[in-house]
Amino acid sequence: MQQTEDKVKIIKDHVKISSDRQKSCADLKRRDIEYQVGDKVFLKVPPWKKIMRIGQKGKLSPRFIGPYEILERVGPVAYNLGLPTELDKIHNVFHVSMLKRYRSDPSHVLPVESIEVNPDLTYNEEPILIQAHEVKKHRNKRIPLVKVLWRNHSGKEATWEREEDMKTLYPHLFRD
Numbered sequence: 001m002q003q004t005e006d007k008v009k010i011i012k013d014h015v016k017i018s019s020d021r022q023k024s025c026a027d028l029k030r031r032d033i034e035y036q037v038g039d040k041v042f043l044k045v046p047p048w049k050k051i052m053r054i055g056q057k058g059k060l061s062p063r064f065i066g067p068y069e070i071l072e073r074v075g076p077v078a079y080n081l082g083l084p085t086e087l088d089k090i091h092n093v094f095h096v097s098m099l100k101r102y103r104s105d106p107s108h109v110l111p112v113e114s115i116e117v118n119p120d121l122t123y124n125e126e127p128i129l130i131q132a133h134e135v136k137k138h139r140n141k142r143i144p145l146v147k148v149l150w151r152n153h154s155g156k157e158a159t160w161e162r163e164e165d166m167k168t169l170y171p172h173l174f175r176d
Contacts, residue, residue, distance in 0.1 A: 033096050035079060040067040040102040043081065043094065067102035126151045127166070130173050131158055 035041060042064035068081045077096045118124075132147040144163040149155060167174055 033099075033101075035070050035073070035096075035099065035101070037070055037072055039070050040104070041070060041079075041081070041099040042066040042102055043068060044098045044100065046098075064100055127170050127173060130166075131155075133163070134160070 043066050044064055045062060068083060070079050071082050071092075072080045074080050074093050078093050079096065079099065080093050083090065083092050127148045128151050129149040130146045131149055134145045134147070136143045136145055145160045146163045146166055147158050148161050148166065149158045
């Protein structure tokens, strides 16, 4: 009986040591997240089954929705969000683990007056500049490409297009 109790004590000590080691490693990566009233956050969409579905269903459904404004801090880890009326069936207090900080990026915002939207809610892309030329080799073919900067896009969003397609669609870019 004494041997069994000794072995149980040894096993408990080993489990405690292992648990402490894992906790210390996890604590290194852990960070306390706090938000202020007025901050914007994304809300994590849980895979609710048979209760309520937000947006699409399936693999392509959004993981986060929003951004929504924090109205008040309810507890040390709970926040009250200002949700739109279409989500009024959902309780508006969420745990901090369900929130993700929204960082606005001014480059994502386009001035509305600079884009002419068609009645079918599309708009025309117009190239404004050819930034570079390049020839790609594909097996035994040579394909001439041009790097095109488009209106209402930043320089990072320039795309490589086939030169002959661009010459037929936009000949005014090649008058040099």
